[in-house]
Amino acid sequence: MRLNVLLRNSGRVQSSRPVMRITPLRDFVLGSVRKISTVGVIGAGQMGTGIAFVAAKNAGVDVLLHDQLPAAQKKGLAFIDKLLAKDVAKEKLSEQEAKGVRDRVRAIGDLNEMGQVDLVIEAVAENLPLKQTLFSQLASICKPSAILASNTSSISLTKIAASAINPNHNPQQATHPDPSPSRVVGLHFFNPVPVMSLVELIAALQTSHDTLDRAREFAVRCGKVVTVSKDTPGFISNRVLMPMINEAIICLEEGVATREDIDQTMKRGTNVPMGPLTLADFIGLDTCLSIMQVLYNQTSDSKYRPSVLLSRMVDAGWLGKSFSPRYQTCCHS
Template identity: 50%
Template sequence: MNNIQTVMVVGAGQMGSGIAQVAAQAGLHVYLHDQKEEFVQRGMATIRKNLARNVEKGKLDETEKDEIIARLHPSTNLEHARETGFVIEAVTENMKVKADIFSRLDAICPPHTILASNTSSLPITEIAAVTKRPEKVIGMHFMNPVPVMKLVEIIRGLQTSDEVYQLTEDLAKEMGKVPVSVNDFPGFVSNRVLMPMINEAITCVYEGVATPEAIDEVMKLGMNHPMGPIRLADFIGLDTCLAIMEVLYEGFGDSKYRPCPLLRKYVKAGWLGKKSGRGFYVYSE
C-alpha cells in the first residue's frame, strides 16, 4: 500500500478539477494549482457543484461533502509541490508547456516525489527527458468526465521504474479507478483507436456521405455507442481532436492518421465544439 497523503494537480480545468475531486474523495489532501486565481476558483466551483449534486442524489451526506472540500487546497504557487509525494499534471496538450512544467516541478519537488502526466497522446519518455528523475515520471491518463469514468491508462516511459508503476496503479485504485497498463506509443490505446474513428466520421460529413446526425445515429443504434462520434468530438473539443490526430500523424508518419481538412477548417474558424458554443452541432447555454 502506498503512503502518499498529499498530491498536487497542476491545471484546474475540466480534467484537473475532476482528478482533484476523485483524489479528495479518496481521502487525500490535494493542492489544486493553476496560474491564475480565477482558474483555480472556477475549478473549485465545478467540484462544489458536482459534490452538491451527489448530496442531492443521496450518494454523499452534507458532512462528507464538507470533509472532501476541506481536503482541497487552492494554489497559485507551484512551490506547494514541495509538500507532496505525487504530482499529476493536467494542462493543455502541448509538449512545450508540459516540458516547462515538468522541469520546474523537478527542481521544486523532493527526490521521492513522482511526477505523472494526464497527457492523452504525448510521449511520456520525451516528457521524462526534461527531468533528472526519468524513472519517477509516468503517464496517468484519466477519461472525461473524471468523476464518472472508471478507466485510467497508466503509461510507462522508457525509464519508469517498476516501483513507481506499482505505486501509481495503487493510487489509481485508491481513487476508485480501474488502471490499465499501456506502453508509450503515440495516442496510447484509447486515442489511437478512438481518434481515427472520429476523424473518419468527420470525413464522411466532409465527403457528403451523411449528416452528422445520421452518422451519430448509425453508431449509436448500430454499434451500441452511448454517444455518436461527431457529438463526442464536439464534447472533447475539436481543437483537442486535431492536436491528437497531429500527434498520431507525426508519430507514425502513416497517412491513415492524416487529419480531415474539415476538422482543420472548423478549428481555424473557432468552431471548437460545446465549449465554444458551436462545432458540428450548435450549443446554447
C-alpha cells in the same frame, strides 16, 4: 524462515511453534508500496478539477489544486462544490462527509508549494514544450520520492521524462544518474473524471517499477479500473478512437451521410452512448485535431492524416459545442 500451515480446531492452534499471521494477498500488494497521502494537481480546468475531486473524495487524500490564474482557481473550487452538492442531493454523501472532502482541497498559485506532495499530476494543455518546462521545474521543486505524473492523452512520456532533470544533480560528482526521470509516469484520466471509470497507466522508458506500482495503487484508490499501455502515440484509447472520429468527419465532408445518420448508425449499430460527431463536439475539435496531428507526425501513417474539414473548423474557431454553436451549423446540417 518457513511459513507454518496453521490448523485450527475449535479456535485452538494445533502447533507449539510460533504463529505467523498471514496477510491477505491484496493487503500485501497494496501495503508493499509507499502510500500516497498528499497530491498536487496542476491545472484547474475541467480535467484537473475532476482529478482533484476523485482524489479527495475516493482516495481520501489532501489535494493542492494549482493554477496561476485566481479566476481559474475560483472556478475549479466552485465546480467541486457543485459536484459535492449533487452527491449530497442524491444521498451519496452526507453534509458532513461532503464538508470533509471539500476541506481536503486547497487552491494555490505558487508551484513551489508542491514541494512536499507524494504525487503531482499535471493536467495542462497538450503542448510538449509546456509540459517539458513544467516537469523540469517539478524535478527540482518536488521531494525525491514524489511521483511526477502527466495526464497527457497522446504525448510521449519518454520525451516528458527526459526533461525532468534536477538542476541540483551534478553527474560528475554523483555515483548514480539523476533519478528524476524514473519518477515520471502517465496517468491518463478520462473526461468527465468523476464519471468515467478508466485510467490508462503509461510507462516512459525511464519509469521505475516502484513508480508504476505506486501510481497504479493510487488510481485504484480513486475508484478507477487501470489498463497499461506502452509509450506509443495515442496509447490505447486515442489510437483507436481518434481515427474513428476523424473518419466520421471525412464521411460528413464527402457527403456520405448527414450528421444525424452518421451518429445514429454508430450509436445504435455499435451500442455506444453517443455518435462520433457528438463525441468530437464534446471533446473539443481542437483537442481531436491535436491528437490526430501527434499520431500522424509520429507515425507518418496516412490513416492518421487529419480531415481537411476538421482542420478548417479549428482554423475558423469552431471548436465544438462547448465553445461555439457554429460547429452545430457546420457538422449538424
